[in-house]
Structure formats: C-alpha cells, structure tokens
Amino acid sequence: MKELSEFAVEMRDVVKTFKTPEGTMLNAVDHVNMNIKNGEFFSMLGSSGCGKTTSLRMMAGFEWPSEGEIYIEGQAMGHTPPFQRNVNTVFQSYALFQHMTVYQNIAFGLEMEKAPPDEIKARVGRVLDMVQLMGMEKRFPKQLSGGQQQRIALARALVKLPNVLLLDEPLGALDLKLRKEMQLELKAIQQKVGITFIYVTHDQEEALTMSDRIAVMSKGKVMQMGTPVEIYERPTSRFVAGFIGESNFLEGTVQSINGERANVLVPALMTEVTGLNTGKVKMGEKAVVCIRPEKIRISDEPVSKQNSFRGAVKTTTYIGSDTHVYVEVGKLTIKVWEQNRVSSLDPKAYYTAGQNLTLNLMPENTLILADA
Amino acid sequence: MNPHRRHPFIRIAALVVYFFLYAPIVMLVLYSFNASRTNILFEGFIPSVGPLQMEGSLVTQSPCGAFHWFCELAKNQEVGVAARNTLTIALTSTFVSAIIGTMAALAMQRYNFRIKPFAQLSLYIPIVIPEIVMGIGVLTLFSQLFAIVNNSLGLAGDARLTLGIGTVIVSHIAFCVPFVTLVVQARLQGFDKSYEEAAMDLGANELVTFWRVTFPMILPGVLSGALLAFTLSLDDFVITFFATGPGATTLPIYVYGLLRRIITPQVNALSTIWIGLVLVAVVLLQRLQAREAK
Ligand SMILES: Nc1ncnc2c1ncn2[C@@H]1O[C@H](COP(=O)(O)OP(=O)(O)OP(=O)(O)O)[C@@H](O)[C@H]1O
Numbered sequence: 001m002k003e004l005s006e007f008a009v010e011m012r013d014v015v016k017t018f019k020t021p022e023g024t025m026l027n028a029v030d031h032v033n034m035n036i037k038n039g040e041f042f043s044m045l046g047s048s049g050c051g052k053t054t055s056l057r058m059m060a061g062f063e064w065p066s067e068g069e070i071y072i073e074g075q076a077m078g079h080t081p082p083f084q085r086n087v088n089t090v091f092q093s094y095a096l097f098q099h100m101t102v103y104q105n106i107a108f109g110l111e112m113e114k115a116p117p118d119e120i121k122a123r124v125g126r127v128l129d130m131v132q133l134m135g136m137e138k139r140f141p142k143q144l145s146g147g148q149q150q151r152i153a154l155a156r157a158l159v160k161l162p163n164v165l166l167l168d169e170p171l172g173a174l175d176l177k178l179r180k181e182m183q184l185e186l187k188a189i190q191q192k193v194g195i196t197f198i199y200v201t202h203d204q205e206e207a208l209t210m211s212d213r214i215a216v217m218s219k220g221k222v223m224q225m226g227t228p229v230e231i232y233e234r235p236t237s238r239f240v241a242g243f244i245g246e247s248n249f250l251e252g253t254v255q256s257i258n259g260e261r262a263n264v265l266v267p268a269l270m271t272e273v274t275g276l277n278t279g280k281v282k283m284g285e286k287a288v289v290c291i292r293p294e295k296i297r298i299s300d301e302p303v304s305k306q307n308s309f310r311g312a313v314k315t316t317t318y319i320g321s322d323t324h325v326y327v328e329v330g331k332l333t334i335k336v337w338e339q340n341r342v343s344s345l346d347p348k349a350y351y352t353a354g355q356n357l358t359l360n361l362m363p364e365n366t367l368i369l370a371d372a
Numbered sequence: 373m374n375p376h377r378r379h380p381f382i383r384i385a386a387l388v389v390y391f392f393l394y395a396p397i398v399m400l401v402l403y404s405f406n407a408s409r410t411n412i413l414f415e416g417f418i419p420s421v422g423p424l425q426m427e428g429s430l431v432t433q434s435p436c437g438a439f440h441w442f443c444e445l446a447k448n449q450e451v452g453v454a455a456r457n458t459l460t461i462a463l464t465s466t467f468v469s470a471i472i473g474t475m476a477a478l479a480m481q482r483y484n485f486r487i488k489p490f491a492q493l494s495l496y497i498p499i500v501i502p503e504i505v506m507g508i509g510v511l512t513l514f515s516q517l518f519a520i521v522n523n524s525l526g527l528a529g530d531a532r533l534t535l536g537i538g539t540v541i542v543s544h545i546a547f548c549v550p551f552v553t554l555v556v557q558a559r560l561q562g563f564d565k566s567y568e569e570a571a572m573d574l575g576a577n578e579l580v581t582f583w584r585v586t587f588p589m590i591l592p593g594v595l596s597g598a599l600l601a602f603t604l605s606l607d608d609f610v611i612t613f614f615a616t617g618p619g620a621t622t623l624p625i626y627v628y629g630l631l632r633r634i635i636t637p638q639v640n641a642l643s644t645i646w647i648g649l650v651l652v653a654v655v656l657l658q659r660l661q662a663r664e665a666k
C-alpha cells in the first residue's frame with residue numbers, strides 16, 4: 001500500500017544552480033523548504049526572477065534540483081521524468097497543440113493513460129462543461145480567444161485528475177477584467193475538484209484573494225510562508241512588509257521589551273515608539289517600526305500619551321474611496337490612507353497642505369521587526 | 373500625388389528581366405512542337421493526324437499530330453531508363469536527406485556540443501563551394517575508396533565496386549542534407565519547447581512526444597526541405613556527371629549526350645515535360661510555405 005503523506009508536495013532544502021551566459025553560477029532557487037498540504041490552494045509570490053518558475057518546473061520534472069529533494073505524495077522524485085509524475089501543469093503560454101482540435105488537445109492526456117474511448121469522451125465532455133466551453137470541441141486553438149485558450153489549457157490538465165496542478169501565471173496574458181473573473185472561477189473549480197493547486201504569480205492581490213497559503217519569495221529564497229492574513233498582518237521581515245501592500249518604516253534601536261511589546265527609540269522622531277515585537281528583536285538591537293498606512297488614526301489632539309505624533313500635512317491625493325495623506329513628522333514623511341466616509345465637495349473635508357494634526361499609531365497595530 | 377509614382381524605367385526593367393528569364397523557356401517549349409526535325413527554324417506545328425509522312429526534314433503528318441515528338445520520346449527506350457534512374461535517385465536521396473537533415477536540425481536546436489559552431493558552418497560549405505569541385509571530390513573519393521576495397525578484398529568482375537546509381541545517390545544525399553537542415557532550422561527558430569514539455573507533462577514519453585507533437589509541428593518545414601532536395605536532385609548535372617557510371621544515366625546526363633550528336637525536338641519535348649514537373653513541385657512548395665506563414 002502506498003504510504004499516504006499529509007503533504008502533496010514538499011521541497012526539502014532544494015537548490016537549483018544555473019550557469020549564466022556570463023559564466024558565473026546563479027542559485028535560481030536557494031535552499032528552499034516548502035510543504036504544500038493536500039487540497040490546498042498554495043501560491044508562490046515574488047518579483048520577476050525570484051525563482052518561482054524554476055521551483056514549479058522542478059516539481060513538474062522539467063528540471064532537476066542541483067541539491068535537495070522534492071517529494072510528491074511522500075515519494076522522493078529524484079530524476080523521475082515528467083510523464084511519470086502525478087502532477088500536471090498549466091503553462092503561461094498555454095502550449096496548446098496547434099495541430100490538434102480542442103477535443104484532441106484535452107483527450108491527449110487520457111490517450112496516454114490508455115483510457116477506453118468512451119471514458120475519454122465522457123471525461124472530456126465533463127471537463128469542458130466545467131470550464132464552460134461546450135460546443136468548442138472541433139475548433140483549433142487559434143480559433144479561440146485568449147481567455148478561451150486559457151480555459152482549454154486548464155481543462156487539458158484538469159481532465160487527468162492529477163493530485164497536484166501546477167499553474168505558472170496562468171492569467172498573466174489576460175486583461176484585467178477577465179483576470180478577475182478567471183480568479184474567481186479558478187478558485188471555485190479548485191474547491192469543487194479538491195485538487196491541490198500550486199499557483200505562481202507576481203500579482204499580490206491575486207495571491208491574497210485566491211490562496212489558502214502563500215510563500216513570498218525573493219532572490220531564490222522563501223522569505224515567509226503563511227495564510228494571506230498572516231502574511232499581511234504579521235510580516236516577519238521588512239522585505240515582506242514592504243513587498244506585500246504598503247508600509248511606513250521608522251528605523252531605530254530597541255530600548256526596552258515588556259512582554260509581547262517592544263519600545264524603539266526612533267531618532268528621526270526623537271521619541272520612542274511602542275509596538276508588537278513580531279520580529280523577536282532584543283534589547284539594544286537595530287529595529288524597524290512598521291505600520292500600514294490604513295492603520296494610522298488621524299485626530300486633532302493626541303488620543304494617548306503613547307505613539308501619538310504631531311505633524312503637518314505635506315500633500316494629499318484623492319483617489320475616490322480613500323485620501324492618501326502624506327504627513328511630515330519630525331524628519332519623516334508618513335503616509336496615511338484615510339477612508340472617505342463622508343460625501344462632500346468641500347476640499348477641506350479631505351485635508352489640506354499645511355494643516356496640523358496628530359497621528360496615532362495603536363501599539364497593537366504597530367509591528368517591531370529586525371532591521372535586516 | 374502618390375510619392376511612389378512609377379518611373380517608366382521600372383516598367384522597362386521589369387520587361388527586360390522577364391524577357392530574358394522566360395523567352396528561352398517559351399522557345400524551348402514551342403520547338404517541342406516544331407514540324408521540322410532540325411532544331412533551327414520554327415516551321416509551324418505538325419498539321420494533321422495520320423500515318424507518318426515526311427517531306428525532307430519536315431514532318432507533315434503524324435499519328436500524334438502536334439505531339440509527334442512526345443510520342444517519339446515515349447518510344448525511346450533509353451529515355452525511359454534514364455527517367456527511371458533519375459526518379460529512383462531523386463526519391464531515395466530526398467527521403468534519406470530529409471531524415472538526416474531533420475535529425476541534424478533538431479540536434480543543433482536542442483543540444484550544446486563543442487563542435488556546434490563548426491557543424492553549423494559546415495552546412496554552408498557544400499552550398500557555397502563550386503559544384504564542379506564537389507564533383508571532382510566525389511569522383512576522387514569513390515575511385516580511391518573502391519580501388520582500395522576491391523584490391524584488398526580481391527574482388528573481380530561483377531563483384532567489383534564501381535561507380536553507379538549507388539554512388540550518385542550517396543553524393544546527392546550529401547549535397548541535399550544541408551538544404552534540408554537549413555530549411556528545418558528556420559522552422560524550428562520559433563519552436564517553443566513548452567509544447568514538448570506539455571506533452572510529457574500529460575504522460576507522453578520522449579518517443580510519443582516526438583511523433584504526436586514535435587513532428588507534426590515541424591512537418592511543413594520538413595516537407596519544404598524535402599521538396600527542395602527533390603528538385604535539386606532531379607536536375608543535378610555536374611555532381612552526377614562525376615559520380616555516375618555505366619547503366620546509371622540520368623536525364624540531364626542523357627540530354628547532354630543527345631546534344632553532342634544532334635539536337636532533335638525530342639530533347640525539347642523531354643524538357644517541356646520536365647519543366648512541367650518542376651513547375652508543379654514549385655507550386656506545391658509555395659503552397660506549403662504560404663500555409664506555414666499563416
Ligand atoms: N535555463 C536557465 N539558464 C540560466 N539561468 C536561468 C535559467 N532559467 C532561469 N534562469 C535564471 O534563474 C532566475 C530565476 O528564474 P525564474 O524563471 O524561476 O524566475 P521567475 O520567478 O519565474 O520570474 P518571472 O516572474 O519573471 O517569471 C532568473 O534570474 C533567471 O535568469
């Protein structure tokens with residue numbers, strides 16, 4: 001009996017080294033550890049060149065790790081070729097076979113399994129129904145729109161009912177509106193079929209809305225792995241806090257620690273700031289105070305003695321739902337996103353340059369991270 | 373005013389070019405219907421159908437009418453043999469060079485090996501060096517090689533290795549391969565390896581991937597390469613001249629032999645058929661390329 005693993009895919013200390021054309025060696029993937037649970041929607045998020053595609057290609061079997069090992073359903077993959085792995089890929093370029101019809105494209109994978117013809121027919125029909133492209137069987141890929149081609153690529157991989165589906169920026173070529181639609185649809189399909197999705201994207205909004213868990217990557221390394229809420233609300237490094245959403249960073253030195261909280265002396269403000277010690281900083285260390293612009297409260301008078309700073313508005317930007325207010329405090333400019341809760345045509349309702357006000361940083365919304 | 377106004381010179385230049393390109397061909401085709409046996413003056417078409425009648429060098433009546441020389445040609449045994457040889461050589465060398473050429477193009481696309489730059493360069497050598505040099509080279513190689521083999525194995529009589537249809541085929545393959553490789557390489561330029569990866573991802577092993585995905589996708593390139601090889605082999609004279617031996621006369625060699633004696637309109641008739649065939653091949657080639665471009 002096959003040993004069942006809790007994890008669909010595991011990367012254990014995987015390194016992938018490429019020789020660059022310049023002759024130097026580059027670790028495209030650098031000692032990566034990842035556990036992807038069965039049935040999970042897992043995203044790899046990172047900027048261009050951080051090694052997302054390389055990681056995915058190693059799972060699919062198109063590349064082999066230089067070091068470390070990849071496990072699929074608990075089995076070490078070694079040099080197992082792609083056609084012997086129970087994973088399927090949706091390519092960014094779709095890679096639909098141009099000389100085959102939609103039906104032939106989708107049936108291809110089942111023919112390789114030597115499924116009986118009537119079973120193939122039934123399964124192709126079912127998957128076409130799922131991606132809402134019934135009646136397109138006889139078309140060639142070139143006779144379909146980009147969005148339709150995307151669905152066929154998805155159907156072609158889904159029809160194999162793999163344990164894991166690997167998707168490399170599958171929506172990258174679609175326009176914004178279609179992209180949003182497909183995000184919802186993909187998520188719905190994933191929940192319906194219960195297959196593990198490993199999804200590569202460099203769009204943080206996409207990752208946050210679709211994923212159960214996210215791995216944030218940078219320069220071949222995993223910076224943080226967690227649920228969207230964890231990643232956004234409790235970033236463990238300055239990199240993640242800056243990469244996902246926006247943050248204000250106030251640099252300083254740790255003055256004191258009491259329980260979960262830490263106090264940091266910020267020279268630019270000439271005062272101490274208190275926040276949650278999420279970065280597990282120690283006394284005397286360099287640290288950075290991190291707070292999201294939407295979590296800062298503006299008031300006329302200080303709300304408390306702690307974490308309240310007088311400042312003057314430098315500029316404002318009205319963006320409809322919010323007003324972005326840039327406030328000069330000490331030597332720093334702090335950005336604050338204020339929701340426009342009242343409807344008004346009066347410019348004064350949206351703050352004006354030079355206006356004096358108080359910024360209140362609630363300690364429970366303020367994070368203290370190591371300044372790496 | 374149209375900035376690209378056509379200067380009268382352009383029209384004249386075009387006419388001159390077309391005249392010198394096509395006038396010889398038109399003349400040649402016209403003379404294959406000549407009533408005169410001598411190929412000097414056009415004496416008009418053979419007027420009527422009936423038993424063969426001649427007045428001096430003029431044919432006045434023939435069972436085939438205007439197509440007299442084509443009928444004569446059909447009766448000519450030697451032409452039949454030469455035509456069969458030509459086709460055998462062309463088909464065999466096309467088939468073999470298409471396979472070798474395609475394999476070479478694929479290898480150059482997917483693998484990096486030390487002699488790759490040299491291999492690429494070596495493709496152009498048979499194309500750029502004068503054909504006569506190739507011909508002499510082929511002759512020298514085969515005669516030396518066969519002499520050594522015959523002597524060392526003590527072969528005698530019919531068992532001796534000699535120049536013939538085999539040597540012609542081998543040398544045709546040699547000069548056709550680079551053309552096929554270059555054409556297939558052009559086709560492979562934009563070939564995205566993710567198609568092959570997709571096939572393997574869906575459970576196809578390397579062999580199935582090649583036959584179900586790679587080959588159908590590069591087939592138009594392979595076919596146009598093969599067609600090019602076919603037309604090159606069909607009308608090759610120089611290399612064949614050196615590589616051929618007794619009993620392996622091809623059409624170009626045969627025509628050359630005829631011309632040295634007398635030029636009868638049979639030669640024209642033969643050429644007309646030939647032009648027709650090549651024309652069909654060229655049209656096919658164009659169709660293929662047009663489809664590829666789509
Ligand atoms: N075959 C290869 N040879 C050499 N270097 C490579 C190769 N494949 C990838 N790299 C390098 O490895 C790094 C990671 O590439 P990868 O394709 O994994 O990035 P990515 O995260 O998918 O980026 P993107 O968002 O742009 O797709 C890049 O610096 C890239 O140049």
Ligand SMILES: [Mg+2]
Nearest residue numbers: 052053054168
């Ligand atoms: Mg990528």
